[in-house]
Amino acid sequence: xxxxxxxxxxxxxxxxxxxxxxxxxxxxxxxxxxxxxxxxxxxxxxxxxxxxxxxxxxxxxxxxxxxxxxxxxxxxxxxxxxxxxxxxxxxxxxxxxxxxxxxxxxxxxxxxxxxxxxxxxxxxxxxxxxxxxxxxxxxxxxxxxxxxxxxxxxxxxxxxxxxxxxxxxxxxxxxxxxxxxxxxxxxxxxxxxxxxxxxxxxxxxxxxxxxxxxxxxxxxxxxxxxxxxxxxxxxxxxxxxxxxxxxxxxxxxxxxxxxxxxxx
Amino acid sequence: xxxxxxxxxxxxxxxxxxxxxxxxxxxxxxxxxxxxxxxxxxxxxxxxxxxxxxxxxxxxxxxxxxxxxxxxxxxxxxxxxxxxxxxxxxxxxxxxxxxxxxxxxxxxxxxxxxxxxxxxxxxxxxxxxxxxxxxxxxxxxxxxxxxxxxxxxx
Numbered sequence: 349x350x351x352x353x354x355x356x357x358x359x360x361x362x363x364x365x366x367x368x369x370x371x372x373x374x375x376x377x378x379x380x381x382x383x384x385x386x387x388x389x390x391x392x393x394x395x396x397x398x399x400x401x402x403x404x405x406x407x408x409x410x411x412x413x414x415x416x417x418x419x420x421x422x423x424x425x426x427x428x429x430x431x432x433x434x435x436x437x438x439x440x441x442x443x444x445x446x447x448x449x450x451x452x453x454x455x456x457x458x459x460x461x462x463x464x465x466x467x468x469x470x471x472x473x474x475x476x477x478x479x480x481x482x483x484x485x486x487x488x489x490x491x492x493x494x495x496x497x498x499x500x501x502x503x504x505x506x507x508x509x510x511x512x513x514x515x516x517x518x519x520x521x522x523x524x525x526x527x528x529x530x531x532x533x534x535x536x537x538x539x540x541x542x543x544x545x546x547x548x549x550x551x552x553x554x555x556x557x558x559x560x561x562x563x564x565x566x567x568x569x570x571x572x573x574x575x576x577x578x579x580x581x582x583x584x585x586x587x588x589x590x591x592x593x594x595x596x597x598x599x600x601x602x603x604x605x606x607x608x609x610x611x612x
Numbered sequence: 613x614x615x616x617x618x619x620x621x622x623x624x625x626x627x628x629x630x631x632x633x634x635x636x637x638x639x640x641x642x643x644x645x646x647x648x649x650x651x652x653x654x655x656x657x658x659x660x661x662x663x664x665x666x667x668x669x670x671x672x673x674x675x676x677x678x679x680x681x682x683x684x685x686x687x688x689x690x691x692x693x694x695x696x697x698x699x700x701x702x703x704x705x706x707x708x709x710x711x712x713x714x715x716x717x718x719x720x721x722x723x724x725x726x727x728x729x730x731x732x733x734x735x736x737x738x739x740x741x742x743x744x745x746x747x748x749x750x751x752x753x754x755x756x757x758x759x760x761x762x763x764x765x766x
Contacts, residue, residue, distance in 0.1 A: 509762065509764050
């Protein structure tokens with residue numbers, strides 16, 4: 349691999365890398381910084397790339413290490429993150445003013461329920477231990493194999509299996525208990541609640557029918573519903589969708605609320 | 613000592629002590645079994661004998677455990693030995709719980725034992741419930757979860 353080949357290959361997966369890091373850090377600024385730093389490191393260490401894995405796997409390994417370095421000293425978020433942030437936003441009219449401004453003026457200011465489902469997962473998955481969150485995203489959203497994840501995380505495949513099994517089980521349980529889209533007893537219905545605020549003329553029920561996970565909730569197992577939730581994340585680029593600016597504003601707000609809540 | 617597929621606990625009673633032991637072969641990588649035993653917050657998910665477990669399972673760490681043996685009681689325990697993928701010991705003034713992993717060609721032999729006792733043991737021995745069923749369930753849960761993870765292909 350030569351340096352003149354690195355740039356065009358890096359550009360092919362740069363978008364995926366940035367979306368992976370923003371889902372880890374919940375910070376656009378950190379995602380941009382880490383992607384840039386990853387490129388610089390990859391460029392500087394290119395002579396150590398032996399081609400034992402794909403360039404993409406090698407680059408994701410560098411980025412994962414940078415994300416780890418950033419996140420290791422930070423506290424993990426609670427599973428109730430969406431409740432805490434909702435409560436905080438109700439007492440913060442500025443949050444809604446800014447969001448409505450984005451909704452009205454930005455070409456990426458749409459509100460779509462499935463986009464909020466993806467945002468919700470990003471926030472709740474930050475309650476998992478760091479290694480588990482990394483493994484889960486790499487596997488379920490970015491489609492890396494067990495072997496590739498083991499290489500990215502510098503772990504054995506057995507440990508990757510453990511991380512994946514445990515993180516999946518935990519997330520399935522959390523969403524089964526909390527999400528009213530898949531469990532009628534679920535206590536969180538923030539996505540439909542926000543749809544009522546941002547799309548007042550739209551009927552949430554009609555929107556939900558378009559989302560496979562919500563439509564099939566009664567007929568699918570918890571595992572299948574989790575797979576459908578992951579499909580939503582796989583299909584969305586948090587920086588490129590028509591709802592990107594609105595959702596990233598929301599993510600940024602949630603991160604600030606969490607930092608305050610956790611005393612960071 | 614039993615080294616079988618379906619774990620069977622054995623209790624040895626003495627005047628001033630009681631020791632319960634269980635062993636089971638687990639067809640999984642020792643790192644998986646070790647991870648299951650030492651990630652405290654995850655233990656209640658797979659281990660039906662544990663109601664709650666807080667704290668950190670690491671050398672010198674302190675944990676608080678609620679077991680199905682007595683759900684009203686919180687056991688405050690200290691991690692006394694922590695040798696990754698080999699041996700874990702936690703306990704209090706009453707006794708120690710010892711977990712050991714012995715690597716085999718097809719996985720690992722898991723053993724767990726707990727010895728309780730002391731000069732006053734005869735006075736309250738009858739008040740302490742048998743550990744046998746709980747130990748068997750613990751070992752069966754661990755085996756099931758570890759082998760499920762080992763077998764996961766996705």
